[in-house]
Amino acid sequence: MLDAAQAVVLRAGAARLTLDAVAKRAGMSKGGVMYNFPSKAALLEAMIERLVARNVSAHAAGTAKLPDRPGRSLKAYVMNSVRALDDDDRVSAALLAAVANDPALLEPAARYFAQRFASISRDVPFERAALVHLATEGLWMLELLQLSPFTPAQRARIVRRLVKLSEPGADA
Numbered sequence: 222m223l224d225a226a227q228a229v230v231l232r233a234g235a236a237r238l239t240l241d242a243v244a245k246r247a248g249m250s251k252g253g254v255m256y257n258f259p260s261k262a263a264l265l266e267a268m269i270e271r272l273v274a275r276n277v278s279a280h281a282a283g284t285a286k287l288p289d290r291p292g293r294s295l296k297a298y299v300m301n302s303v304r305a306l307d308d309d310d311r312v313s314a315a316l317l318a319a320v321a322n323d324p325a326l327l328e329p330a331a332r333y334f335a336q337r338f339a340s341i342s343r344d345v346p347f348e349r350a351a352l353v354h355l356a357t358e359g360l361w362m363l364e365l366l367q368l369s370p371f372t373p374a375q376r377a378r379i380v381r382r383l384v385k386l387s388e389p390g391a392d393a
């Protein structure tokens with residue numbers, strides 16, 4: 222059902238995400254959807270939780286591939302965040318718009334951001350982790366909204382600098 226909900230959001234936008242649309246896309250009755258998600262809010266929350274879980278998993282996998290030294294978690298975060306945008310990124314943007322009027326639905330994402338920042342800043346200076354985090358999130362958001370003023374060459378330079386800043390001994 223979450224795959225069907227994601228497909229609806231990607232095809233028609235979050236404004237068209239309804240339990241009826243998810244049921245139709247999933248090939249089941251609305252009652253079947255409502256058994257698992259009694260409301261649109263419950264469905265949105267489950268979708269956000271799934272995106273958070275996917276990000277946690279991607280970060281863990283990226284971290285495991287790097288040498289165990291200070292900045293490893295921060296570097297894995299940067300490398301995961303600057304990859305090419307995918308469907309999860311597009312769904313994230315659509316869900317952000319959908320839940321803007323109900324801050325309680327953002328609670329799983331807020332917890333994730335707080336936990337993620339604590340993790341990526343654990344073994345590097347706070348200011349460096351904060352600057353890298355803010356720059357990475359800003360780059361992601363500009364690209365997601367197709368507002369980035371950077372050429373591909375400039376973006377590559379920014380990404381190299383962010384990665385370098387995540388490494389031990391880097392100057393913020």
